[in-house]
Amino acid sequence: MTTILVTGGTGTLGRPVTERLRAGGHEVRVLSRHSEPYAVDLRRGGIGLDTALAGVDTVVHCATTQRGGDERSAVNLIAAARRAGVAHLVHISIVGVDRVPLGYYRSKLAVEKLVEESGLGWTVLRATQFHDLVVQVLQSLAKVPVVVLPAHAADQPVAVAEVADRLAGLAAGAPAGRVPDLGGPEVRTFESLARAYLTATGRRRAVVNVPLAGKTYRAFREGGHLAPEHAVGKGTFEEYLTVRYGGGADGRRG
Numbered sequence: 001m002t003t004i005l006v007t008g009g010t011g012t013l014g015r016p017v018t019e020r021l022r023a024g025g026h027e028v029r030v031l032s033r034h035s036e037p038y039a040v041d042l043r044r045g046g047i048g049l050d051t052a053l054a055g056v057d058t059v060v061h062c063a064t065t066q067r068g069g070d071e072r073s074a075v076n077l078i079a080a081a082r083r084a085g086v087a088h089l090v091h092i093s094i095v096g097v098d099r100v101p102l103g104y105y106r107s108k109l110a111v112e113k114l115v116e117e118s119g120l121g122w123t124v125l126r127a128t129q130f131h132d133l134v135v136q137v138l139q140s141l142a143k144v145p146v147v148v149l150p151a152h153a154a155d156q157p158v159a160v161a162e163v164a165d166r167l168a169g170l171a172a173g174a175p176a177g178r179v180p181d182l183g184g185p186e187v188r189t190f191e192s193l194a195r196a197y198l199t200a201t202g203r204r205r206a207v208v209n210v211p212l213a214g215k216t217y218r219a220f221r222e223g224g225h226l227a228p229e230h231a232v233g234k235g236t237f238e239e240y241l242t243v244r245y246g247g248g249a250d251g252r253r254g
């Protein structure tokens with residue numbers, strides 16, 4: 001049995017990773033800003049982080065914030081993991097962090113480099129967007145009568161359960177370096193994802209595709225965030241929608 005610390009173990013990905021590792025017989029600690037007894041803000045580090053890491057063999061780093069500070073968090077986590085003699089640091093990243101010049105992606109790429117140069121045994125897995133995130137984005141776009149989408153852009157969403165399976169498997173193994181990307185089963189236009197979401201939730205909205213300007217949009221349009229050669233995920237967006245919203249006549253439930 002190994003002792004594993006999951007940072008961000010209360011998040012969309014961290015929760016199922018934690019469940020799988022516990023089911024596999026590991027002793028698992030969950031660290032986040034709000035999860036006692038390991039409530040630690042990684043951006044600040046400190047004694048609480050050292051306590052959380054004492055006796056830990058492996059760290060699965062799922063903590064993140066879109067508000068900035070992930071690099072600082074990684075620096076603190078790595079320094080404390082080195083002090084604690086952690087053998088393996090597993091990090092989840094995103095397909096295209098080296099191709100799409102979005103601020104959040106740049107910081108994810110910087111964190112990957114910190115992990116690779118940490119001096120610890122390390123594993124990095126990049127995944128495409130989770131179904132949950134696509135729905136979150138569409139929920140906010142569908143608040144108005146016309147859903148405005150970026151023209152000629154696609155996505156390849158993946159089931160978070162499958163990413164959790166893979167990450168838990170990697171955490172239970174030896175450091176593997178950068179492993180093959182994990183992409184969802186289908187590359188879909190945003191429009192087809194939006195229409196599936198609108199059908200599943202019984203919303204009637206006009207959908208308009210608008211070409212956007214700028215380097216980030218161009219990188220998305222060119223598929224910098226996609227991994228069609230690693231379309232190994234099985235769960236489709238429709239299957240996710242059926243579980244989440246039900247599959248009645250118009251697909252609507254709750």
Ligand SMILES: NC(=O)c1ccc[n+]([C@@H]2O[C@H](COP(=O)([O-])OP(=O)(O)OC[C@H]3O[C@@H](n4cnc5c(N)ncnc54)[C@H](OP(=O)(O)O)[C@@H]3O)[C@@H](O)[C@H]2O)c1
Nearest residue numbers: 008010011012013032033034041042063064093129130133
């Ligand atoms: N979502 C996607 O589509 C997707 C796709 C590919 C890869 N990823 C990667 O997967 C990882 C997990 O994403 P997610 O969607 O599961 O994130 P999430 O649901 O937003 O969860 C973030 C977790 O991090 C914790 N956290 C945030 N700031 C923290 C801090 N300063 N110190 C300690 N804990 C902190 C949060 O808990 P507290 O609020 O309690 O601190 C929470 O447990 C991220 O690295 C993300 O880049 C995500």
